[in-house]
Amino acid sequence: AQSVTQPDIHITVSEGASLELRCNYSYGATPYLFWYVQSPGQGLQLLLKYFSGDTLVQGIKGFEAEFKRSQSSFNLRKPSVHWSDAAEYFCAVGINQAGTALIFGKGTTLSVSS
Amino acid sequence: KAGVTQTPRYLIKTRGQQVTLSCSPISGHRSVSWYQQTPGQGLQFLFEYFSETQRNKGNFPGRFSGRQFSNSRSEMNVSTLELGDSALYLCASSPSGTSGNAQFFGPGTRLTVL
Numbered sequence: 626a627q628s629v630t631q632p633d634i635h636i637t638v639s640e641g642a643s644l645e646l647r648c649n650y651s652y653g654a655t656p657y658l659f660w661y662v663q664s665p666g667q668g669l670q671l672l673l674k675y676f677s678g679d680t681l682v683q684g685i686k687g688f689e690a691e692f693k694r695s696q697s698s699f700n701l702r703k704p705s706v707h708w709s710d711a712a713e714y715f716c717a718v719g720i721n722q723a724g725t726a727l728i729f730g731k732g733t734t735l736s737v738s739s
Numbered sequence: 740k741a742g743v744t745q746t747p748r749y750l751i752k753t754r755g756q757q758v759t760l761s762c763s764p765i766s767g768h769r770s771v772s773w774y775q776q777t778p779g780q781g782l783q784f785l786f787e788y789f790s791e792t793q794r795n796k797g798n799f800p801g802r803f804s805g806r807q808f809s810n811s812r813s814e815m816n817v818s819t820l821e822l823g824d825s826a827l828y829l830c831a832s833s834p835s836g837t838s839g840n841a842q843f844f845g846p847g848t849r850l851t852v853l
């Protein structure tokens with residue numbers, strides 16, 4: 626069955642430090658992969674997506690993610706975290722070709738300390 | 740372009756009642772998907788509509804239904820409400836039915852069942 630695992634429920638990072646959020650997926654075919662961010666009381670905002678091609682994808686707000694098929698992973702990274710990055714982050718896999726039916730991980734809450 | 744809009748934003752119902760939530764996609768988007776977000780289960784895919792037809796369906800009971808109109812606006816209905824239906828219901832739209840789409844989410848409707 627398709628699934629997405631985000632092993633870290635909560636991460637705290639110092640402002641200015643680097644960030645890596647982990648995501649592992651289980652999907653039989655070539656996956657469509659996404660990272661979304663949700664701030665308190667807000668809907669989901671797309672950070673980046675992978676459909677094919679270059680395995681390192683760039684997103685908004687300085688985020689990037691790398692698709693590693695051999696590890697079934699799609700980890701999200703940012704070289705220098707800002708206090709405004711504190712939010713909940715969701716990794717998702719699309720289970721249809723159009724990418725319009727998503728299976729989400731449980732999310733990782735990011736706290737940023739000063 | 741205006742984003743995805745959802746109405747109402749907040750709703751309180753009692754057990755046994757039914758409820759209808761509305762979603763207006765981004766102009767030009769033809770696909771609308773619905774998700775349920777709860778603290779325990781996280782984000783779960785309900786169903787997707789494209790060109791007025793349900794194209795994909797998640798694992799929810801038949802009490803959850805939806806439809807899409809010719810202008811791509813969508814409604815979802817939950818009949819015989821249960822306490823466990825209390826959740827944030829998110830609607831997402833995307834441009835087309837082909838591959839390579841990303842979804843854009845609305846702010847959600849917060850449903851409380853008493």
